[in-house]
Structure formats: structure tokens, C-alpha cells
Amino acid sequence: MGGKQSAGILLFRGTGPEAEVLLGHMGGPFWAKRDEGGWSIPKGECDPEEDPQAAAEREFREELGVPVPDGEWVALGSARQSGSKTVTIWAVHSDLDPDLVTPGTFELEWPRGSGNVQEFPELDQVAWFGLAQAEEKLAKGQRVFLNRLAEQLA
Numbered sequence: 001m002g003g004k005q006s007a008g009i010l011l012f013r014g015t016g017p018e019a020e021v022l023l024g025h026m027g028g029p030f031w032a033k034r035d036e037g038g039w040s041i042p043k044g045e046c047d048p049e050e051d052p053q054a055a056a057e058r059e060f061r062e063e064l065g066v067p068v069p070d071g072e073w074v075a076l077g078s079a080r081q082s083g084s085k086t087v088t089i090w091a092v093h094s095d096l097d098p099d100l101v102t103p104g105t106f107e108l109e110w111p112r113g114s115g116n117v118q119e120f121p122e123l124d125q126v127a128w129f130g131l132a133q134a135e136e137k138l139a140k141g142q143r144v145f146l147n148r149l150a151e152q153l154a
Contacts, residue, residue, distance in 0.1 A: 002097075003080075003083070003084035003085055003086060003090070004045060004083075004084070004085045004086070005045065005046050005055075005085070005086050005087075005124045006043050006045050006046065006055075006059075006081075006085055006086070006087045006088070006148070007043060007046045007055040007059065007088045007089070007090075007092075007115070008041045008042050008043020008044070008056050008059060008060070008087065008088075008089050008090075009041070009042055009057070009058035009060045009068055009086070009089070009090050009092055009144055010022070010076065010089055010090070010091045010146075010149060011042075011044045011068075011069065011071075011091075011092050011094055011095075011096055011152075012091055012093055012097045013093070013094065013128070014138045015153060016153050016154070017072070017131065017150075017153075018130070019130075019131060019149070019150075019153055020029040020128040020129060020130055020131075020133070020134075021041075021128070021129060021131065021145075021146065021149070022042075022096060022126065022127070023039040023040065023041065023100075023126070023127065023129055023134060023137060023138060024039065024040055024041075024042055024063065024064070024103070024122075024123030024125065024126045025038055025040075025123060025124050025125040025126070025127075026038055026039070026040050026122075026123065026124075026137030027091060027103065027105075027106075027109060027120045027122050027123050027124040028106070028110075028121075028124075029108070029111075029120070030127050031124075032078075032124075035039060035137065036136055036137065037137070037138070037139050037140060038137070038139070039091055039098040039129075039134075039138050039139065040123075040138070040142060041115070041138070041142050042059065042060045042063045042064055043056065043059055043063075043087060043089065044058075044059030044062065044063065044070070044121070045059075046059075047136065050132065053086050053087045053090065053097040055074070056088070056090055059111045060101075060151060062104045062122070063103060063104055063123055064096075064100060064101045064103060064104075065101055065103055065104060065127065066100055066102070066122070068092060068094075069092065069094035069096050070094060070097070071092040071093045071094030072089040072092070072093055073092055073139055074090060074092070074093070074118035074152055075090055076089045076090060076145045076152075077148060077149050078090050079121065079141065079144045079145065080086070081141040081142075082141055084122055087141070087142065089142075089145045091145075091152065092102050095118045097125055098126040101123075101126045103121040103122050103123045103124070103126070104121070105106075105120060105121055105122065106119070106120060106122060107119050107120075108120060109112050114117065126132075126153045127142070130141055131146055131149070131150055134146055
């Protein structure tokens, strides 16, 4: 697989059609006013030689500021995103209180070309959504993982 690699964890609780997934709203100025399609599975880039599952666990901790809760890991496979990035996701059946999340941050020159570097949260909001609502909220390229989770739960 060419291009960049990302790995992440889709926490879910409940079973069947009543299941809910934990998503994060992408932080920073580009996503501030965008709700539909502005949410993401907690994930991040992994180095080519890094184990994707270990990267998923690391990225979850970096983005949410908490370790991955205990639960069975279910591989949801990989999918190609726009920009030739390949994302690999695991679902973990567990629960997490969004109030415990302390998101990591990133720096960005904003406004662009201003020379001002500002710090923004990786995720500015974290919430549980039912599968149907999650489909509307989640970035388009990641929606395939909701379908794969729903198949696993059926």
C-alpha cells in the first residue's frame, strides 16, 4: 500500500441496532463551523514500520488523553481515503465517559500567512452517537467502518 497510513479505534457500546459509537469533532479553525462530516474516529498517522494496532492505541491516547478502555478488539479492516491515505480501524466494545477526555493539541499558523502560530485541540468535542446519527456526523471516507461494525453486530 502506497501513501500515508493511519490507524484508529472506534469505541462502541450496546449491541445490534441500538449500539452507539464514540466520535470526536475535529478541532481547529477548518472544522469549527462544520458539524455534518466534521466528526472522526479517533485515529492518527502511523510510521510504515510501526504496528498499526499499537499506533491505533497510541493515537487514541494522544487524541483523547485517556488509555483505550478494556474490551475485545475487533478488526474492521482498512479503507482508502481521499489523498491516498489508508486508514485501518479496530472496534473496541467498551464505555468511556466523554467528560474524562482531555484532548491533545496541535499547532497551526492561523490565520494562514499571518505568522501567528496558535494551539488547537485535536478534538474539540467527544460524544456518543447511535449508528444512524453517526453516519451523518462522520467524515465520508470513514463511514465504511460504521457499516462494517453494523455487519459485525448483526
